[in-house]
Amino acid sequence: MDFSSIANSTFMYLLGAVVALFITILSIFFMLRAWRAGVRKGIDPALMKRVIRSSVVFTIVPSVAILLGLITMAGGLGVPLPWMRLSVIGSVQYELIAADSAARAAGLPELLLRHMTPEVFASIAIVMTVCILAGPIFNIFFLKGYLGRVQNMQQKDNTWGKLVVASMFMGMICTFLGNPIITIRQDPGAGWIAMLVMATAAAVYAVCDYLVQKRKQKWLDGFTLPISMIIGMTVAGFIG
């Protein structure tokens, strides 16, 4: 039997549907709970609606990129397994590395369906699953206590507490800002395009920010990030 028909079987799609249903129920549950807590706390419902709307708009472009990652992985693992792995805990970067490492450990020359056997496929699925569990397990046992400590620190010295959280944002962002340097060293063409995309998105964000803050173009508020990203990516589309 061709392994592709197993990896893309009705049974595997049914498992994928169960996972998608779980994520849907989970997200609605957390949304309703946060909404009710917001109402009790006196947060303006219009503000909460605006947050939801801007998050939906923001998510569209990165989600299409995730879909593209799914298509990339489908050549090696079929459609349902990447669908499930990208819906629960996973991310494109991690899943590809984990699947590729497990495939090589099993002796496959490449992560391709034509090389795959059910035993290797099961092994890859197990490796991808186990290695992603640290974050959620940390959350179950330690998140409550850890966030309590961070909150205590913020209450003791509010300015310093805010600086620590701002530093966490900044550290993450600066790491990603440096990534095109590595790409330039590996593939100068792709690296300089990434750098140009980054600079364009930053420049467009600066213009939008100016229009919102100084020119009172409030309609742009909420669309600034998606607009900056799309224009930055369009530059790559034209040059690449």
Added chain:
Amino acid sequence: MTDSSINTAKTQLRGAYSESIHFVGRIWTGLAILILITIPAAFCIYYQVIPDGGAIAQGLLSVAVIYLPIGAIEAITFGPILGGGASYLAFITGNLTNLKIPCAINALEQAHVESGSEEADILSTLSVAASSLTTNIIIILGVLLLIPLTPILQSPVLAPAFANVIPALFGALGYMFISRNWKLAVLPLIFIIVLFILLPVSIASSISGGLIPVTVLITIAGARFLYKKKLV
């Protein structure tokens, strides 16, 4: 009502919400782990497959050594940014740095709310929930329309554009944060640029994903110095 009784009421409300969100967050996270483990188990049982133990051990050795610590460090780094409810939800639904965290940051920015408050926790949770639902719908549509969509998404015009989602995202976020507090960015930017230029490219490439906590610690150290010198 006196000020003290108002404060007590606020604390009780916050306590009740925090307690309940951690309780339900733990239950849902446990359920997600169960579902995650069920996927390979169901495959093995349905197709009567015994997985290759040697391949699993070797795969775990090469991947777990890197990704288990990264997972825990991500939870430590991103927990205070996201807050309680959004942390549980984001760590279940995944795609943290490329989607959920920027989405929550953007939502708080639009709402002019600072991380760390209960209001921020609530708005982050709404943001991550809306984002998870949107991704879920787009991926379901993508799976249903995979055959007609594949050539479009992989076309010569769109493929380079989607290959640059992350640079576009962090270029915009970089402006958002650096323009507001550029002094905090100086030290981590110098560190990252020097490191990525000096390290052999294969090493730089393999450690870049796990470097976030190190850069965060360096940023905090720099912030502490600036704070003590009253420069921020």
